[in-house]
Amino acid sequence: MHIEHLSLTNFRNYARLELSLPQQPIVLYGENAQGKTSILEALYYLATSRSPYTTSDRQLIHWRTEDDPIPFARLAADVNNRESATQRLEITLLMDKSGPVPRFKKTIKLNGVEKRVMDVVGLLTVVLFLPQDLALVEGSPSERRRFMDTTLTQVNRDYLEALDNYEKILPQRNALLRRISERQSSRKELAFWDEQLAHAGAAVIAGRQTFLRELEELAQRNHDDLTGRTETLTLKYQPSFVPTAEANGQMSFNLLGLDLHRELTAEQIEPQFLQQLEAEQNESIMRGVTLSGPHRDELRIFINERDCGLYGSRGQARTAVLALKLAELSWMRDHLGEWPILLLDEVVAELDRKRRAYLLDRLDGIAQTLVTTTELEIFTSDFLERAQVYEVIAGQISEKATP
Template sequence: MFLQSLHLKQFRNYRDQAIEFSAPKTILLGENAQGKSNLLEAVELLATLKSHRTSRDRDLVKNDETIAQIQASLKKELGVSALQLTLRRGSRRTAMINGETLKRQQDFLGSLNAVQFSCLDLELVRGGPGTRRTWTDTLLMQLEPVYVHILQQYNQVLKQRNAFIKQHTADPDQPPPLDPTQLALWDAQLATLGTRVIRRRARMLQRLIPIAQSWHQAISNSAEQLEILYSPNVTIDSDDATEIQQAFLSQLQAKAMAEYYQRTTLVGPHRDDITFLINQTPARQYGSQGQQRTLVLALKLSELQLIEEVVGEPPLLLLDDVLAELDLNRQNQLLDTIQDRFQTLITTTHLGSFDAQWLKSSQILRVDQGQLLKA
């Protein structure tokens, strides 16, 4: 797939900016806080309907404006698509494909595929379980857009079950007993939907892990061995839905007293985690900065490869000021991998990381206070 054009209206610090992409690689050059990352964020929204920088649409709309728009022309093997996202400060966003407004936003997913890589991605290794769950879910949404609906259903039932537990444990000194019949209904719904989440996460990681291990071995010159372990909160021994559901329900019963006093749901994929080991040592606690960066780079390259395998077309690669975070060996590994295989948008404050051949085959645009100029 190839992003032919992008048009931003009242988005972040862009008032009305149209961009035509004329090369497989586009370098966005400029000082910090000029709008380079904002442009990549717009493409990320088209791919995932999410921003890794904010969860509120009002943050994406330019100051003193009420509506922002992201428009794009995307060429794929099946033809050219016109994509549009309209973001509003005070109401729901709308998504359009080829001039048709979609009833469900999730139908927009899969129109454009992209992998975002920024310095914030080191939190994948260093951060808490929630960061790794979000990473897993965001990738799954691109591979299986229906997963958005599954995850929403699970989170809704989780929210309602938590409200039910809190309602009946309002006074910890004299709590009324939980209605076992009603609780059993919430348990059954949570286990059914949670099983669907667990199975999809497990299957996706099963495909991703050998790809990531291969990349990691290449980047580390076979000096390090990477292991990635999915740690579901519900202990599973197989992919069988019935067995996972039974395990889920058994663990809910085992945790019933703890949930009663903690007033929250303690069992389910909302408590999953992923463990990264380098040479059998936890990378989060004991990995050096270089090892952690190598790991994240391997993960991002494996995302690219997996999306290409599943979707059948190479996704876009969005590199947000990451070259400065990588040493020369990792820079070269990344740039050599990209070549012209993936359309790449890359932000930087200087051109020193690129060799002459890379610069020659790239479109270079200077970003200055929300305006793009040819460098």
């Protein structure tokens, strides 16, 4: 997979940008707040239709357009992948202020034809590596759920559809629970929403389980290399309820429940999820929220059978995250048949010499890679000679001779 050209209009601090991207490693160099990260954000947004840095798409539109009749931003990329010749992927963000209430609209086009998000799944895929990815070990469960969902939705259209449905159904069920609590609706209305939620949620749980089983094997290889086989990395998926192999809610040492080694299908999980929703119905009504489901799932990372988030050192956490992100890259390659685009935002400077060398040696030449940095000195001269270095100053990009 290769991005040939990136075009930005009114995106972040870029009023206008036209940038051709070579296949060699690309280093975006400059001081902070100059626009380096915005390039990575644009590519990530084109791939996922979401920003990794903000939940408000409005913030992506250049601030100078605020007084325009219709503020807008446009992102476009010419993408080459193994499935087809160059295709143009374009997203337009538009704020319509003509009515009494401003309306925000997002439009996705492929080769000029309007598409849905799921219609362009897999056309452009990325892996983003950030210094704050330590949250995968030390942060909240939502960070780890986002990691699973971002990877899976770029590769698996069925998973994307199931997650999208789940995220639409969940707030409607929660609203109904509150109305029932206030005696404004009947319990009988829950049956429809429970069935819908269980169907979508079971597909999400099954997808996450399969993903983690495959990811763990890849991550363990990386972790073995980084630690000289002195430590063992394992992943433990902890859904908010545990469906069992016998589908009777009972677990034994001989019949493990939902783990990474005894895989359950969505069809096996769905009736058990539905039973769980019915069993906790009274408490859910009292609290006004759905108590079980993928929105409450957890992923824990263990080193030598000890929870790294609770007992691991900072160094162990960094090694585990590096192993996971490289595994994510390989997992996507295995499922897509080609390498995704790799985006490294100030990551290299955060790594010690050993991890930095391992990362650059593993990545050099296998995938189109964009790296941001404020310090060129952290790279070896050999790497810089093979790379294309761009200097970014106040939203302006120019080629820079390597030192």
